[in-house]
Structures are given as C-alpha cells and as structure tokens.
Amino acid sequence: MQSNADTWWEIVCIGIRIVLDHPDVHPRAIRAIGVCGFMHTLVAIDGAGLLQTAIIVVQYRFWQFSTPISSSLVRNPGFVLHSLKYRFKMRISEEKRKNFYKITTLFVLTIGFISYLFSQNLVAQALKIDPLPSWNQGMTKTSIIEFVTRVTIKDSPEFVPKEDRIAVFDHDGTLWPEEPFIQMMFVEERLKSMVKTDVSLREKQPFKTVLEDNKHDFDSDKKETTMSLFAFASANMTENQYKTEAKAFFAQGIHPTLNLHYTKVAYQPMVELMEYLRNNDFQTWICSRGAIDFIRIISQEMYGISPQQVIGSSTTKEFLENDGKAVIWRKDELDLFSDQLMKPVYIDLFIGKQPLFVAGNVRSEGDIGMLTFSQMQDNPSFQLLINHDDEQREFAYSEPGNGSLNAAQKNSWQVVSMKNDWKLIFNSK
Numbered sequence: 027m028q029s030n031a032d033t034w035w036e037i038v039c040i041g042i043r044i045v046l047d048h049p050d051v052h053p054r055a056i057r058a059i060g061v062c063g064f065m066h067t068l069v070a071i072d073g074a075g076l077l078q079t080a081i082i083v084v085q086y087r088f089w090q091f092s093t094p095i096s097s098s099l100v101r102n103p104g105f106v107l108h109s110l111k112y113r114f115k116m117r118i119s120e121e122k123r124k125n126f127y128k129i130t131t132l133f134v135l136t137i138g139f140i141s142y143l144f145s146q147n148l149v150a151q152a153l154k155i156d157p158l159p160s161w162n163q164g165m166t167k168t169s170i171i172e173f174v175t176r177v178t179i180k181d182s183p184e185f186v187p188k189e190d191r192i193a194v195f196d197h198d199g200t201l202w203p204e205e206p207f208i209q210m211m212f213v214e215e216r217l218k219s220m221v222k223t224d225v226s227l228r229e230k231q232p233f234k235t236v237l238e239d240n241k242h243d244f245d246s247d248k249k250e251t252t253m254s255l256f257a258f259a260s261a262n263m264t265e266n267q268y269k270t271e272a273k274a275f276f277a278q279g280i281h282p283t284l285n286l287h288y289t290k291v292a293y294q295p296m297v298e299l300m301e302y303l304r305n306n307d308f309q310t311w312i313c314s315r316g317a318i319d320f321i322r323i324i325s326q327e328m329y330g331i332s333p334q335q336v337i338g339s340s341t342t343k344e345f346l347e348n349d350g351k352a353v354i355w356r357k358d359e360l361d362l363f364s365d366q367l368m369k370p371v372y373i374d375l376f377i378g379k380q381p382l383f384v385a386g387n388v389r390s391e392g393d394i395g396m397l398t399f400s401q402m403q404d405n406p407s408f409q410l411l412i413n414h415d416d417e418q419r420e421f422a423y424s425e426p427g428n429g430s431l432n433a434a435q436k437n438s439w440q441v442v443s444m445k446n447d448w449k450l451i452f453n454s455k
Contacts (some may be wrong), residue, residue, distance in 0.1 A: 047156075047163075052175045055349045082264075157302040159449075166447045169440050170299065173408045177382065178306045184406045186382060188307040189224040189293060193383035194373060194396060195300065197314035197321055197338070200412050201329060202291045205421045206282065209316050210236075212275050216259035228347075232258065254360050256317050257341040263360035264348060268356055272323045282397055284420075286454055292328045294453040296385070296412075300329055303383065311381070312338040313373055315365035337376045354411045365392050370399035380407075387412035391429040401437060409439035416445040 121228040121316050161167040177186040198204035217233050226231045232255050260268050279288045295317050299312045314321055318338030325331040345352065364372050373381065373396060384400040386393020388411060397409040411434045417421050425431070434441050443452065 051199065052179055053083050053172070057229060093260070099248045101331075132301070157305070158295065158298050160298055160453075162447055162449055164447060166440055166442055170302075170408070170410075173383075173406070174303065174306050178407055186405050190379060190382065191306070191308040191404065192311065192377060192379050192381040193300070193302075193303045193308045194311045194313050194337075194377075194381040194385075194400070195296070196386040196396075197312050197316050199389050199414065200385055200393075201296050201312070203281070203284065203420060203424070204387075204389060207252060207316075208281070208288055208291075209256060209320050211279065211282075211288075212272065212320065213252075213255050213259040215275060215279075237351075253315070253317065253339045253363055256320070256339075257360045258358045260317075260319075260341065261356050263356055265343070265354040265356060268319065270293065272320060276324055284452070287453060289324060289328060290454050291452060293448075294450055295448045297329060297453070299385075300331070304330065309335065311337065311365065311373075311377065313396060314370050315339055315363070315369075317341070318364075320363075336366060337369075337372050338362075367395045369393070369396040373399065380405075382406070383408045383410070385410040385412065386430070388414060388425050388430045389423070390425065391427070394430055394433050397439060398437070409434075409437065410442060411439050412442045412444065415443055416451070418445075419450075420444060 042369070045051055088128060150238070158167055158170070161170075176182050176184040177191065179185060195201055198209075202208065214236055217227075217236050219226045221233060223239065226324060228237060260271075263271075276288050280286070281288060281291055304310055312321060312329070312331055312335065314337070316338050318336055318340045321338055322333035322336045325333055325336050334346055334402065339360070340362045342357040342361045344355050344357065346355050348355060362368075362372065369392075380403045381396075381400050382405060384393075384397050384407075386397055393411070397411065400407045400409055411430060413431065414420065431441065433439070442448075
C-alpha cells in the first residue's frame with residue numbers, strides 16, 4: 027500500500043508527540059529517534075549509552091533510490107539485509123513472488139490494523155492519565171512536567187532524594203481567589219454577630235469601617251491590618267469554639283462574586299498540580315499571610331494538604347482553665363505575620379529546608395521572598411508565578427510597580443497566564 031508522503035510524515039509527528047507526552051516517557055532520557063522511509067528501523071544503544079550503527083530493514087523498491095550512493099553505504103547493516111532480500115526475490119518464480127506479496131500484504135495490513143488499535147488505546151490512556159488535564163498544552167505545562175521528571179528519575183544527573191522534595195504554595199490568589207479576601211468575609215460575619223449582641227459596637231472601630239464597606243475591598247493594601255482585625259474578631263473564645271464557627275462559615279458561605287461555595291473556589295489546575303507533585307513523592311505545604319488556623323480548616327478537603335503542613339499568620343494564645351476545663355484560649359493580639367520577607371523565615375522555621383518548588387501570585391509582591399529563597403540552592407528548583415489576567419472567568423488585576431513580574435523576568439521564573447494556560451479555573455461539580 028502507498029501513502030501520501032505528507033500524511034505519513036504528519037502521522038509520524040503525531041505518534042512521536044503522543045509518546046513524548048505520555049507520563050511514563052521521559053523525553054530527556056531519549057537518545058535518538060529512528061524514522062525509516064519504507065519499513066522498520068532499529069537504533070541500537072550499547073551498555074555505555076553510546077549509539078551504534080543503525081539497522082534498517084527496507085523494501086526492495088528502496089534499491090532504485092539508493093543505487094547512486096550504495097557504494098558508500100554498503101557497510102551499513104541495513105543494506106546488507108536489503109541485499110539478502112533482493113537476491114531472494116530474484117531467485118523465486120513470478121507466481122511464488124505474487125503469493126509471497128499477497129501473504130506479506132495481508133500480514134502488513136493485519137499488523138497495521140492491530141497497531142492502529144493499539145495506538146488508539148495509547149491515546150486514550152494518555153488522555154486519561156494526563157497529570158494536569160486542566161492545563162493547556164504549552165510551555166508552562168511542559169516545563170512543570172520536565173522539571174518533575176528530571177528530579178525524580180534516579181539515573182538523572184538532577185535527581186533529588188524524596189526527603190528533599192518540598193513544594194510550597196502561597197494561598198490567597200495562588201490556590202483560591204483573593205478578591206475579596208475570603209478571610210475578611212469571615213471577619214465581617216463575626217463582627218456582625220458581635221453587633222447583634224451589642225448594638226453600640228456599630229459606631230466603634232473597627233466595626234464601623236468593616237460593616238460600612240459594602241464593596242468588600244477594605245483589605246486592599248492593608249495586609250497587616252486585616253490580620254489584626256482577624257485577631258480581634260476571633261478572640262476571647264476557645265480554640266474549639268473558633269473551629270466550630272469557622273467550619274460553619276465554610277459550610278454555608280457563598281462567594282459574593284463567583285456565586286460558588288467557598289469550598290468550591292479552589293483553582294482546579296493548582297489542585298491537580300499539587301496532586302501530581304505528591305504522586306511524585308513531593309511534600310506539599312502552604313505558606314500564606316492568611317491566618318494559619320483559618321486555612322487549616324479546609325486545607326485537607328480542598329487541597330489534600332494536612333493541617334500540620336500549613337504555615338501562616340497567627341494570633342496569640344494561651345493554655346488556661348475556663349469554666350473548670352483546661353482549654354486553648356484565643357487572644358486579640360497578632361503573633362506571627364507571614365508575608366513577604368518573613369515567608370522564607372517561617373519556611374525555614376516550620377520545614378527546615380529550602381523548597382524545590384514554590385508557587386506564588388502577582389498582587390502585592392508578597393511572594394517574591396519565598397520564590398527567591400527557593401532559587402538560592404544547589405539543587406534544581408522551580409518557581410511558578412500566577413498572573414491574574416482572566417477577567418471573564420475570574421479577575422484581572424495588576425501590581426503597583428510590577429515588582430513580581432519584573433522579578434520573574436529577571437530570575438527566569440515561570441509565569442502562568444490564567445487566561446491562556448488554564449482550560450478551566452474552578453471545578454464546580
């Protein structure tokens with residue numbers, strides 16, 4: 027059977043791409059790809075990893091094209107095989123030759139059909155087990171997979187032991203939306219509840235500022251203030267009482283703009299990324315300026331990250347007796363404030379190792395510190411910066427001074443375009 031040369035080459039390219047995109051195939055480990063014009067090819071590699079002479083099994087028709095250069099290629103084993111086949115053809119009768127071609131054609135068609143079915147199955151498998159199905163094909167997705175491959179293959183020169191595979195993610199704006207700052211929605215509910223008990227509080231600060239801000243943008247550029255408000259709103263109660271209220275907030279709360287439950291606003295591509303890393307023996311951590319106790323309520327359910335692997339800002343607490351019981355009591359003072367240059371400090375305090383993989387986002391230069399910290403090591407590392415540029419599906423906003431994107435360009439960090447790199451943003455099923 028004859029085939030169009032352009033079609034044949036297109037199929038070859040598609041087949042190679044399918045193989046290279048398969049998660050069990052490591053592109054950097056491939057030394058050579060053999061492509062033969064008519065039949066089959068073998069590119070041999072010895073035990074030392076050196077390429078040996080190629081063996082090509084060709085059809086006799088190839089001879090007419092190769093005659094002008096046959097003298098220089100006669101030592102190639104492929105042409106030796108061809109020569110034997112050519113002599114065999116000349117010695118058999120025309121009738122036997124026709125029967126031989128009939129049988130050969132049937133055999134080739136059968137093998138071709140089986141190969142087609144097999145290739146379709148491979149395509150289905152590749153699509154089914156794509157580790158990042160919500161990511162569009164492109165440089166960002168490819169770079170992530172190639173990095174993980176390099177550091178997890180034992181024979182790779184960049185192999186990193188399991189115990190050193192640490193991945194750290196910012197939270198607000200990196201794993202879920204930060205417009206509005208969801209933690210402050212909880213603060214608003216708490217303050218409203220307190221006003222119901224004592225109406226006079228409405229005219230006092232911080233109640234007046236928070237409750238009169240109907241746009242929910244009172245947290246913009248007031249990062250430490252928002253944490254102080256959180257400390258105030260969640261104080262004078264036991265830790266168990268706080269957890270009960272926070273869980274009720276997540277169970278009932280609806281995002282005011284996206285109209286999704288708060289527990290459904292995780293960025294699906296990032297959820298897949300964290301799962302992909304864990305499947306390759308990475309530890310996944312969160313390091314956020316948000317309240318550590320607030321994030322811990324939903325970290326396991328939403329991201330698969332255990333509460334003990336969450337780093338964040340915190341309020342002061344003390345262990346005391348209340349109503350005849352020993353409890354952890356929450357106070358209205360800010361203790362740790364985990365943002366900007368303090369993030370590397372708390373990563374070192376909580377983890378004790380530099381992370382290989384760090385993800386942050388463009389908004390307030392809050393993640394430059396920990397991305398830089400990740401890059402300051404002998405091991406290979408990967409820095410990911412989320413750029414909010416999709417006003418249709420989420421929000422679009424920039425950063426005053428453009429500090430994060432400038433740092434990404436200077437340090438060769440991978441920038442994610444939510445608009446172009448993500449097939450979907452939220453999995454609302």
